[in-house]
Amino acid sequence: MPEPFHILIAEDEVLAAMALEDFLSLRGFRVSVAGNGIEALERFAREKIDALVTDLRMPRMDGHALIREIRQRDAELPVVVMTGYLTHDSDLTHDRWKPLEIFSKPVNPRTIHATLQRMLGMPPATADA
Amino acid sequence: MATGFDELLDPNGFVPHGVCLLWRPDILALHIASDTLIGLSYFSIPLALLYFVHRRRDLVFGWVALLFAIFIVACGTTHLLAVWTLWNPDYLLEGVVKAITALASLATAATLWWLMPRLLVLPSPKELERTNTALEREIAVRRQAESRYSSFFNNLAEALFIVEVRPDGDFAYEAINPALARATGLNPEQLRGRRVRDALSPEVADAVLGRYSQCRDTGESIDYEEVLSLPVGQRVFHTMLVPMKDANGRVVQLLGSGRDVTERRRLQEEMVQTSKLATLGTLAAGMAHEMSQPLNIIRLWAENILARLRGNALDPDRVDRALTLVIDQTERMARLIDHVRTFGRRDGGSTQVFHPVTCINSAIDLVRHQYALEDIEIVERAASTDLLVDGRPLELEQLILNLFSNARDAILALRGAGRAAGRIMVDVSGEQDGHTMAIQVTDDGGGIDPALLPRIFDPFFTTKEVGQGAGLGLSIGYGIVDRMGGRIDAANVDLEDGHRGLRITIILPSQPASSLDRELSHA
Structure with missing residues (x-):
């Protein structure tokens, strides 16, 4: 059996992170959770991460800063952004941040799952939706 | 002989x-x-x-x-x-x-x-004549001055009145000017020389006599606002009384000036409403974020349980936990909605006696999470005071939120300039005598230009860039505090950690907590 993909969730709402963690774990991912951008960067430094699912507004280091840091280290890492609202001045829609997808909260975890599969080049799931 | x-x-x-x-x-x-x-x-x-x-x-x-x-x-x-x-x-x-x-x-x-x-040295008739001429000139000048002063009295837009303090301590009207007559609908001829109690309706007489007595007894000028039921209807007056004393120091006359501020009061309330909308506008972005969080949690847990249900991996404990979470989150949203609802109410609620600390905590709760996301910490140093104040709790909360919002803007601006900042301190303290209390909101956002300090309570004055603030916030705050009988001041402060910031101090008249029961029983 191949090593499962390692997904890092950066989200300060513990309850939301827990539910998504459980949801993705059930579907065969290895999931880690970080409460803010700094913690997420620390995990990046220590572990091999295959994709990042991140909130934008977080204490200490927010999603924007986290994505900028990540892109300097890894230009290809798939990034999924979950946000309460996107400010008008956010440039995350710009091509230079790709591969990156943005979803508004409340997010549909099935959509997150399908997006991760597509970005990681996995065959589309058939068992459950 | x-x-x-x-x-x-x-x-x-x-x-x-x-x-x-x-x-x-x-x-x-x-x-x-x-x-x-x-x-x-x-x-x-x-x-x-x-x-x-x-x-x-x-x-x-x-x-x-x-x-x-x-x-x-x-x-x-x-x-x-x-x-x-x-x-x-x-x-x-x-x-x-x-x-x-x-x-x-x-x-x-x-x-x-x-x-x-x-x-x-006896004056000659010539000299006497000269003296007489000079005296006549002097009299003419005096007459002119007198007519000028009486013209001031009669033509000034300010409502003026003169109250005689009789030897028995009672009060009678010596004169009221036409502006006062117009503003109140009272007849100057009917008032002149009459005792206050005979000249006015019993309620109005009671109200003004209380103030006249205070001015007579203290011998000091006072100014106050009063709501009076007058022939022209219910009006709000801002009145100033100045005691005039004789050689022995006895107050023999009160000079009064008054201004009808009914319209200004109404406009101020209008502005409070406008500012509420503005505050709501800035809060809306935060609200969207605040609402999306619990919604997100609900959606994720519902999907999670549904997925487990379909995969036959569901145990009752997990369902219990998920549903409890969902209920908690809906309550969190309901509280937010309630808050917006009460915030938008026009009258801001009736005036009441309340604990200001509750208001402050409510304001802190509303933004703490949002500010934490921006690394702004709200530090409460509220001395446990159970002093009460009189006013509209929502207005005070609005004011505190406004101060937080200004503090946040200052902090973010300072950070934009590459300097560290991120603390808002809230201090609440009561005076020993229990008659006043102070609320201080201090930020470490660098303070403001001392030359601008005196202007920050002016309507439409703002230090923010165009489009970032209407500048109504602090002037509204001034009105709110003023109506509560208090005052609001701003000062730059050096903090113990070496940072610099702005401190807004609100002083409010207060009363000990024991009086709450009595006040509530009135309501």
Whole structure:
């Protein structure tokens, strides 16, 4: 059996992170959770991460800063952004941040799952939706 | 007696003076005519003097005229005696009369010289005339000034009134000006000279007499706002009373000026409403974020349970936990919604006695999470005070939120300039006497230009860039605090950690907590 993909969730709402963690774990991912951008960067430094699912507004280091840091280290890492609202001045829609997808909260975890599969080049799931 | 006197007058060998003149009729006639005329004239002069002194009672040194009268009568007598001695040689009598004349002359001359310096300083009629002219000019100027002041009194837009404090301590209206008459609908003629209690309706009299007594008893100026039911309807007046004292320090008069602020009050309330909308606008972005969080959690847990249900991997504990979470999150959202609802209410609720600390905590709760996301920490250093204040809790909360929002903007701006910041301190303290309390909101956002400090409570004044603030916030806050009978001040402060920031201090009149029950029982 191949090593499962390692997904890092950066989200300060513990309850939301827990539910998504459980949801993705059930579907065969290895999931880690970080409460803010700094913690997420620390995990990046220590572990091999295959994709990042991140909130934008977080204490200490927010999603924007986290994505900028990540892109300097890894230009290809798939990034999924979950946000309460996107400010008008956010440039995350710009091509230079790709591969990156943005979803508004409340997010549909099935959509997150399908997006991760597509970005990681996995065959589309058939068992459950 | 007759014998002695006769002896004295006895010729004793003297000859009549006519002998010396050889009884020449022409010489005799000349002497007789001259001396008689002189004598009679001399007798008439004192009469004129006496008549003058009698008519001019205001004459200074009138007694000198008497002295002159005596001296002149004596002189006149010597001349008449000179006629007498032409035939009768009564030279002793003549000598005695001359001696009397000499004494009177000497006394008059001496007195005259003695009085001379004082007589010289007596104003001459010319001088008096000049003085009179000057006085008339002075009176004209005074009259002009008086008419100018009475024109001020009658034409100023400010409502003015003068209250007499009677010796028994009661109050009566001396005058009210036309502006006051217009503003209140009271009739100046009906008020003039009447006791306050007779001139006004009992409720209005009670209200104003309380203030008049305070001004009379303290002897100090007071200013206050009062709501009065007047002939023109219910009006709000901002009134100032100034006590006037007599030489003994007793307050004998109160000068009052008043301004109808009913319209301004209404506009201020309007502005509070506008500012609420503005505050709501800035809060809306935060609200969207705040609402999306619980919604997200609900969605994720619902999906999670559904997935487990379909995969037959569901245990009752997990369902229980998930549903409890969902309920908790809906409550979190309901609280947010409630808050927005009450916030938008127009009247801001009725005034009531409340714990300001509850308000402050509510404001902190509303933004704490949102600010934490931006690394802004709200530090509460509320001394546990159970003092109460009187006002509208929502307005105070709005004000506190506004201060937080300003603090946040300052912090973010300072960070934008590359400097560290991120703390908002909230201090609440009560004075020992329990009559005032202070709320301080301090940030470490660098403070503001001292030259701008006096202007920050002006409407539409803002230090923010165009589009970032309407500048209504602090002026509204000023109105809110003012209505609560308090004051609000701003100052730059150096913090112990070396940062600099702005401190807004709100001082409110307060009352001990024990009075809450009494107030509530009124409601």
